[in-house]
Amino acid sequence: MFANFMINAWTVATIVAVIAGVVGFFVVLRGSAFAAHAIPNGAFAGAAGASLVGINTLVGLGVFAVLAALGIGALGRRGRNDVVTALALVVMLALGAVFLSQTTEYEPEIFSLLFGEVLGVASNEILPVAVLGVVCIAAVLVLYRPLILSSVVPDIGESKGVSSQRMEMVFLVVVALATAMTVPVVGALLIFSLMIGPPAAARSFTNRPPLAILLSVAIALATVWAAIAISFVTNWPIGFFVGALSALSFGVGRAWVAWRRTRTVRLETASTTLAQT
Amino acid sequence: MRWIFEPGFFSSHAVHVACAVGSIVAVVSGVVGVFTVMRGQSFAGHSLADVATAGGSGAFLVGISPLFGFVAGGVVGAGAMEAIGVRRARGRDLATGIVLGAAIGLAALFLYLSTTQTSTTGASQQILFGSIFSTVSSTVPIVAIFSVVCLGIMALVHRPLLLSSVSTDMAAARGVPVRVVALLYMLALALAVGLSSLAIGAILSTALLIGPAAIALRLTKRIGWAMAAAALSGVSAVLVGVLLAYDSYYWSSTHAYWPVSFFIVVIIFLGYLATELPFVRTATTRRGGSEPSAGTEVQQ
Numbered sequence: 001m002f003a004n005f006m007i008n009a010w011t012v013a014t015i016v017a018v019i020a021g022v023v024g025f026f027v028v029l030r031g032s033a034f035a036a037h038a039i040p041n042g043a044f045a046g047a048a049g050a051s052l053v054g055i056n057t058l059v060g061l062g063v064f065a066v067l068a069a070l071g072i073g074a075l076g077r078r079g080r081n082d083v084v085t086a087l088a089l090v091v092m093l094a095l096g097a098v099f100l101s102q103t104t105e106y107e108p109e110i111f112s113l114l115f116g117e118v119l120g121v122a123s124n125e126i127l128p129v130a131v132l133g134v135v136c137i138a139a140v141l142v143l144y145r146p147l148i149l150s151s152v153v154p155d156i157g158e159s160k161g162v163s164s165q166r167m168e169m170v171f172l173v174v175v176a177l178a179t180a181m182t183v184p185v186v187g188a189l190l191i192f193s194l195m196i197g198p199p200a201a202a203r204s205f206t207n208r209p210p211l212a213i214l215l216s217v218a219i220a221l222a223t224v225w226a227a228i229a230i231s232f233v234t235n236w237p238i239g240f241f242v243g244a245l246s247a248l249s250f251g252v253g254r255a256w257v258a259w260r261r262t263r264t265v266r267l268e269t270a271s272t273t274l275a276q277t
Numbered sequence: 278m279r280w281i282f283e284p285g286f287f288s289s290h291a292v293h294v295a296c297a298v299g300s301i302v303a304v305v306s307g308v309v310g311v312f313t314v315m316r317g318q319s320f321a322g323h324s325l326a327d328v329a330t331a332g333g334s335g336a337f338l339v340g341i342s343p344l345f346g347f348v349a350g351g352v353v354g355a356g357a358m359e360a361i362g363v364r365r366a367r368g369r370d371l372a373t374g375i376v377l378g379a380a381i382g383l384a385a386l387f388l389y390l391s392t393t394q395t396s397t398t399g400a401s402q403q404i405l406f407g408s409i410f411s412t413v414s415s416t417v418p419i420v421a422i423f424s425v426v427c428l429g430i431m432a433l434v435h436r437p438l439l440l441s442s443v444s445t446d447m448a449a450a451r452g453v454p455v456r457v458v459a460l461l462y463m464l465a466l467a468l469a470v471g472l473s474s475l476a477i478g479a480i481l482s483t484a485l486l487i488g489p490a491a492i493a494l495r496l497t498k499r500i501g502w503a504m505a506a507a508a509l510s511g512v513s514a515v516l517v518g519v520l521l522a523y524d525s526y527y528w529s530s531t532h533a534y535w536p537v538s539f540f541i542v543v544i545i546f547l548g549y550l551a552t553e554l555p556f557v558r559t560a561t562t563r564r565g566g567s568e569p570s571a572g573t574e575v576q577q
Contacts, residue, residue: 033374034320075553082319083491087546089323090484094542097480101536114385190385193378200371237389243382250375254361 045096197246204253303511310490351471
């Protein structure tokens, strides 16, 4: 499991989990789950296009992901965000379908772009992923306060000079960058579960943003590491385990919230009965 | 005429089936989609297509008809979203995302197992992208039956649904069983999306659900007109798209059909962009049209 050819997989998956944990916290906080689903899918179309014209896949991924983010941000200004996101998503996927229909790319390639192929990471793929990862984390750190402000109380943010529309644009681009580097590793469809499940679970346990981000990263790391290990043993696709474990962590978080609530109610009733006697 | 309709267009069996299935799906999606856009549930509408796909690939694996997989997957997914759904819109998106993520994971597993065990090549691509041209003509009556069921549910609930989409509190005060109505609507949505993603693929399913409805709600604020306009623009996009895809065979020297989903999606997207144009917007505003946002001004 820790043989030489697996080292790359562990390294890249760890970077991916850290990014997904940090960026995902804001995705959940802002309620941009749909955009976080649409952008990786758009990036997938870019990868298909890049392989058609024969350039580096990472370029295609990046260009299409950023285009999708800017398109959603620009068109979503007036109209409803979810309608625009849905339309951007289908346009990107339709382009992907055209690219695929014109190439002779064979099935496993497509499958791995959609569902990820963490075991096939080459050494020279690690550096771009790490660089983009550092850029994403740095962007989040720089934007940390205004981002939280405009996510939680957009009106107060506006009054303090934080344009929530510009913030949305910038944030979607960060999501796009985070996506572009992670799609080849965990796949277009599963980076999404990693950006939703662990952060949502983390928010069930704590309301303090820094703590929630750390917890979200920890859960994402645990999810990815466990997924690789089980996938290595069973030979089943890693995507399945990432999806299942993310949903599981969310379920545990919800159960914890429910349990806390019933316990407080029970304590309150107990204390009132005590007071009455 | 020969320049528009390439030889064999009217006699091709595949074209007939594609037009029939595409039109049925476009009508149902348009009617259901108006409510989807008004209630801000585009994400759920799209996710159900992926969830249904997971069901379909599961059915493919165990060897039963994918139809039951698609419909069952959609219905179970819709139920799960309602069950963990939180009232606030953000919470609803999160619930949708969790269900979607789990379903995609399952789809990955099913597809992997079916490609390694039965070595059926092209399974994942066909299930994900589908093709309106590869629809078997025997599915047409089944699609029609489920569409009638779906339209029946919509006819049954559309008045209380409209009220509760505009204001949940007002609907509850008037004695509308809000949860039941929402659940019935999700059932109709799941049926519509499950069928359309089986018949024409997940991409087109979302495009036909959201696009025409969004266009229609930009043009009129009367719900009946909006449904009719959505159905009409959906059907025309499908028919023109099928025609262009058929003709595309002769466009390049390689003689490869361009995917029909591409043409339909582009037509719908251009239509949506057209409603953004200034003169269209002023024309509709003068007639009293409004943004679909919040849906508060929608009249019966």
